[in-house]
Amino acid sequence: MKLVEEVGEVAEVLNSRSGRKEGVQDSNEELAKELADVIHYTVASAAINRINLTKTIFEKDKTAAIKYQHERDLEGFLKGTSKTIRNDFLLIKKVLVNIRKIKQGKWWIMLSK
Numbered sequence: 001m002k003l004v005e006e007v008g009e010v011a012e013v014l015n016s017r018s019g020r021k022e023g024v025q026d027s028n029e030e031l032a033k034e035l036a037d038v039i040h041y042t043v044a045s046a047a048i049n050r051i052n053l054t055k056t057i058f059e060k061d062k063t064a065a066i067k068y069q070h071e072r073d074l075e076g077f078l079k080g081t082s083k084t085i086r087n088d089f090l091l092i093k094k095v096l097v098n099i100r101k102i103k104q105g106k107w108w109i110m111l112s113k
Contacts, residue, residue: 003038007038009034010038013034039092043095043096053096057074058075061074061075062075
């Protein structure tokens, strides 16, 4: 599965940063690209399986905030954080909404690349 491969590539960059692995390009740009790939394939998998990922992320985060006794959950954090972070999250949320509108067959083609 492509998602697993992309998570492995994120791990390689992080291992390079910690000195556990050599030969992998270690930059914020490379890490950002690999994280974007992980998000892309996660969103695609959710769309194929008709999962409301935005709702699930907020619900899961609220549960974790209670479990780990955090004062704020993700929703609270976004209300009190910088405009850039809010805009990044809103962009991801918009992508999630738009992906639900795309036919499943197109995502299968993208996942197989």
